[in-house]
Ligand SMILES: Nc1ncnc2c1ncn2[C@@H]1O[C@H](COP(=O)(O)OP(=O)(O)O)[C@@H](O)[C@H]1O
């Protein structure tokens with residue numbers, strides 16, 4: 001596709017789950033075009049909530065969501081595919097009792113009548129992750145955790161998105177598979193895909209991201225170019241406060 | 250084989266076919282929308298009344314009432330969805346509100362039928378020729394056999410739709426993972442409206458079969474069928490269409506065979522016994538795994 005990589009923004013967003021308890025407060029972040037934007041922060045900081053607000057799964061009580069500079073606040077989740085934006089959420093998004101191939105076909109719902117395009121999308125997923133082709137008749141739920149993650153990533157990529165939103169793609173995945181997944185993510189910007197990477201793995205996130213946001217208690221703590229995070233000892237200490245980890249340890 | 254037992258089995262299959270359809274429509278509705286339709290039995294009886302009106306006022310045979318009921322109830326269900334469901338999402342507790350709302354719909358529907366048809370029991374005296382067919386040593390009413398054949402055909406068509414077509418798979422996918430289906434680009438509001446319309450159409454068609462299989466119906470019959478639907482849905486596993494089809498047949502057989510072996514008063518509680526036993530022994534239904542984790 002010859003489209004531009006997408007840009008997406010949260011502008012001063014408040015999100016509340018029940019009544020008045022605001023989980024996000026005045027949160028702003030920008031998914032920059034053609035690179036990986038990282039979001040890190042302690043457990044419960046609101047990273048997933050921010051992602052769900054971006055994708056229309058939660059409606060902000062204040063602030064705006066923008067795509068390519070246009071306000072889309074309140075847009076329904078199923079419209080984002082049409083804008084070339086795909087999401088791989090934190091919790092499994094597969095249809096366990098459907099086959100691998102049916103999972104891929106359902107992702108092609110918005111262009112299901114265009115047979116050639118559907119076949120091309122399947123082919124793209126199978127080429128990216130050949131193991132999916134071997135398992136295409138198996139039930140998605142019967143595969144291992146890593147294989148299921150590949151299916152989710154392959155399914156998102158099959159749609160030739162301009163942007164991919166990823167929520168902890170390597171959580172509870174074996175290290176060898178994780179390395180494969182990070183290599184895959186690292187290669188996305190070169191294909192014209194902007195990436196938002198929410199991650200618990202601070203080291204990997206800072207390593208491959210071009211810009212990093214730190215969230216705390218539903219608010220922006222700091223953000224900056226990834227270089228700053230790699231070099232600035234103040235930032236390193238900040239991160240070391242909430243994870244038992246040093247960036248270049 | 251003993252004639253009584255054969256009779257029980259044949260009747261069990263016939264009644265079970267109707268129960269299966271009643272259950273499968275309710276379970277689809279629950280699976281996709283997460284609402285419990287307390288008015289389901291009234292929808293079914295409304296289908297019976299439609300067949301009654303078409304036959305006694307327009308002379309249309311029940312077989313012709315089937316497609317008419319399907320279309321009319323599909324359209325009514327689609328409309329009703331947009332009247333009812335958007336109101337739920339404005340509530341703080343949509344699931345609890347759905348109970349109250351559909352209970353209200355059930356009362357309103359029963360009252361509406363009472364107004365139009367009064368409290369008398371109705372039946373359709375349409376007769377097939379021959380009026381009955383021999384199966385081994387017993388005779389079975391042709392109307393009931395036709396109803397069984399239709400129930401089997403509809404179940405088969407529904408299963409093919411759910412398992413072989415993309416929209417059918419989307420419906421099952423929505424039951425398995427309602428959030429994920431939205432991020433696949435499927436408009437969940439339209440899909441839900443379709444599920445409501447499909448469940449209503451199935452209920453209406455089942456009502457026509459009820460008029461063929463059971464001796465009579467009236468404006469108060471609805472709750473009996475709602476309870477049967479609940480038993481079948483729980484037995485089959487919430488939101489599991491294949492389970493519901495199977496459970497309907499099992500329940501029909503159990504009920505009819507119970508009338509052979511047990512005294513009348515005991516046979517009537519067999520449904521409840523099955524319901525309670527399922528909840529205690531296999532809370533996820535006969536097929537074992539729940540449709541949704
Ligand atoms: N569905 C929900 N209802 C109520 N509170 C929630 C819900 N989901 C998350 N939260 C709360 O919102 C906060 C942020 O959660 P989340 O966005 O999942 O954090 P993170 O992804 O950064 O770990 C947490 O305090 C969490 O308990």
Ligand SMILES: [Mg+2]
Pocket residue numbers: 047048049090
């Ligand atoms: Mg999270």
